[in-house]
Amino acid sequence: MxxxxxxxxxxxxxxxxxxxxxxxxxxxxxxxxxxxxxxxxxxxxxxxxxxxxxxxxxxxxxxxxxxxxxxxxxxxxxxxxxxxxxxxxxxxxxxxxxxxxxxxxxxxxxxxxxxxxxxxxxxxxxxxxxxxxxxxxxxxxxxxxxxxxxxxxxxxxxxxxxxxxxxxxxxxxxxxxxxxxxxxxxxxxxxxxxxxxxxxxxxxxxxxxxxxxxxxxxxxxxxxxxxxxxxxxxxxxxxxxxxxxxxxxxxxxxxxxxxxxxxxxxxxxxQETQIKRAETFRERSATLRPDCLICGQQLISDQGIKPAGFYAESTSGSVRAFIDESCFNELVFRNFYSQSGPVRADDPMIDLFRESAQHTYFSLRRAPHTKNFYQQQIAFYRFDEEGLEISRKIFELKEFDKGLFNRERSRLYELVTSTLCTDGQRLGSDALVIRKVSSDFPDEILYEEAYRHFNDIIKRIAGQFVENE
Ligand SMILES: Nc1ncnc2c1ncn2[C@@H]1O[C@H](COP(=O)(O)OP(=O)(O)OP(=O)(O)O)[C@@H](O)[C@H]1O
Ligand SMILES: [Mg+2]
Known part of the structure; x- marks a missing residue:
């Protein structure tokens, strides 16, 4: 038939x-x-x-x-x-x-x-x-x-x-x-x-x-x-x-x-559109950094992609990578919620954060109006589903987390310098936009419609940064 x-x-x-x-x-x-x-x-x-x-x-x-x-x-x-x-x-x-x-x-x-x-x-x-x-x-x-x-x-x-x-x-x-x-x-x-x-x-x-x-x-x-x-x-x-x-x-x-x-x-x-979409998806995936942007563990290999919690892309498009869920949770709790010590998985705050992260775009970039200062101030933003700013927190970017005798390089410092610093030291005008993804299918965000939407939001966010400068 x-x-x-x-x-x-x-x-x-x-x-x-x-x-x-x-x-x-x-x-x-x-x-x-x-x-x-x-x-x-x-x-x-x-x-x-x-x-x-x-x-x-x-x-x-x-x-x-x-x-x-x-x-x-x-x-x-x-x-x-x-x-x-x-x-x-x-x-x-x-x-x-x-x-x-x-x-x-x-x-x-x-x-x-x-x-x-x-x-x-x-x-x-x-x-x-x-x-x-x-x-x-x-x-x-x-x-x-x-x-x-x-x-x-x-x-x-x-x-x-x-x-x-x-x-x-x-x-x-x-x-x-x-x-x-x-x-x-x-x-x-x-x-x-x-x-x-x-x-x-x-x-x-x-x-x-x-x-x-x-x-x-x-x-x-x-x-x-x-x-x-x-x-x-x-x-x-x-x-x-x-x-x-x-x-x-x-x-x-x-x-x-x-x-x-x-x-x-x-x-x-x-069928032709599907083939074309699959090709674009493959090309897009090929530009991904294979490791977690925070801890460096390998998330993408020939075997596929490990469950990841977040996807990050810089507004310039030069960085595309996944972030392990607990890495990002910990980073946020430690640096932005000022929680000291390790974050426990059963911490009720984690559940709250997880819930709100579903509806949030996070971003990290040089703090506004700091272009001419040597001092490196960083801003952590939250944007709503439509890419409109909800809140921001500004603080100094320190290379080391703890006291003089127990020096441990700050993960936030590493994340920021490995993604946003132009000459290895100074923060440029690039920003990292981070979005929660489905942990079983993290690369779903790279599919046609989903990616187009993500990109629209990135553009809207970048537009607000330019206005704030
Ligand atoms: N060749 C025909 N001679 C006489 N009456 C006809 C003929 N064809 C349809 N009718 C009658 O015209 C009326 C409208 O016909 P029909 O329901 O087929 O039109 P329709 O375009 O489907 O209407 P609607 O736009 O309401 O769906 C019906 O009462 C039908 O019995
Ligand atoms: Mg009819």
Whole structure:
């Protein structure tokens, strides 16, 4: 099996026959080519699809919402009447709107599908995020229009394709609900000819033919059983019957004419982006110092990366490294909370610090206004999640921690001199920004979005340093 060919029925105008077209098209496609898998779903909140196709007693495995959550259609389909598969509708699809990250959420999920055949999507009369997701994935978009005003609405649909830099090739106008009894004098003999001329005039391509307005077709959803009857079985005597089989044939010809599906192209583009992202990640990782910036133990080796608590990068980008969690905790407690002696892991302050560190960016740099002094003063800053300053503490940078007789080189001194000193002695204008990372996956921070975000914050922090100088 392959990825499905996606046919979307869409028009911003309500009541133009979208759902009637989508549901009946599925049946006619099966009638023309029995062995073709045909799947149908609707983004609308009425249950026309379910009412038309559900076989009594059958049980559903999910509904249309899951399609936007990366579940493949094959895991959701229910076998329905006439050999058509359908994905059960949901009355409040709109509630998951916030879960959609963009116009390509649906397409991304569908690239994992091996459903094959044709997937027909019926949409709401609205260019909302759900419709846009359907359009983004479409090999063919059929746009039913019934009059000149509904043709005007098509502009938005075409604009969407242009804005997304998508080819307009899938789009086809289909005049629907055409009253074939009306005739005009002059070159346009009837409403169909007139609408077709309007469309061509605007550069819109049309399906061949139209769907006539038929009282018989209209009556197919009004009956004592509350069912919706198909045109194929209950409207054979109408001209719509022939028109529908003509439309189904055109859809099949469109499928045959294309050896690649839109979803194949999307899958390929996704894969390329992933390869590119992996490359950037590798390049970024290669610039990391392998050792903990404070204690010097090796954190990165051929075997991978050891759990680390913090990631540090200088605003100039010259330093990138991880820091062991307890090293940084101890550094902070000793130097900035003035705690003497070793910090115990069960110290309640540690828990508090851990909690607040999750929402903090720390930074170390030369204290403001000290550029011209030989005396080295250092500032320790805390910034909030958005990179805005919360607090700072200024103090003298001493080479040795303890008294004269028990001289131990200060770890803070080593950290600062090994990262921020330009000529080995003096502090330059560089700053070290330190951020808590997930201890199991410390290098997650170097992935595309996470790193981009970190970088934005670094820039904001650096901007405040310049202002404070
Ligand atoms: N060819 C036809 N002849 C006569 N009536 C039709 C025809 N096609 C659809 N109808 C009727 O027109 C009405 C609207 O049709 P339908 O629900 O398919 O439109 P829609 O575009 O899906 O509407 P909505 O925008 O509300 O989803 C229905 O009552 C339907 O029975
Ligand atoms: Mg509808």
């Amino acid at each position: 392959s990825r499905p060919y996606v046919v979307v029925i869409s028009s911003e105008k309500g009541g133009v026959g979208k759902t009637t077209l989508a549901t009946n098209l599925a049946i006619y496609l099966k009638a023309v080519q029995e062995d073709l898998p045909v799947t149908l779903c609707s983004f609308d909140n009425h249950f026309s699809v379910d009412r038309m196709f559900r076989i009594r007693g059958s049980r559903s495995r999910g509904d249309i919402r899951s399609l936007f959550r990366g579940v493949t259609p094959e895991e959701l389909v229910e076998t329905g009447e006439f050999g058509v598969q359908f994905i059960p509708s949901h009355g409040e699809l709109a509630l998951i709107r916030d879960e959609l990250t963009g116009n390509d959420s649906l397409a991304r999920g569908l690239t994992g599908s091996q459903l094959g055949g044709i997937l027909i999507i019926d949409t709401r009369p609205d260019l909302d995020i759900f419709t846009r997701n359907a359009l983004f994935a479409a090999d063919r978009v059929i746009v039913p229009i019934k009059d000149a005003p509904s043709m005007e609405n098509c502009k938005h649909l075409y604009d969407f394709f242009d804005r997304q830099e998508l080819s307009r090739a899938p789009l086809r106008i289909l005049p629907c609900l055409i009253d074939s009894r009306i005739h005009f004098d002059g070159p346009f003999r009837d409403p169909y000819q007139l609408l077709k001329a309007y469309a061509i005039n605007r550069g819109y391509r049309c399906m061949e033919g139209f769907i006539a307005k038929s009282p018989k077709v209209e009556s197919l959803n009004t009956n004592p059983e509350g069912k919706i009857y198909p045109i194929l079985t209950h409207g054979r005597g109408t001209e719509v019957h022939l028109q529908m089989s003509n439309i189904a044939r055109q859809v099949l010809l469109g499928l045959l004419a294309k050896d690649r599906r839109r979803l194949d192209d999307i899958a390929e583009a996704l």
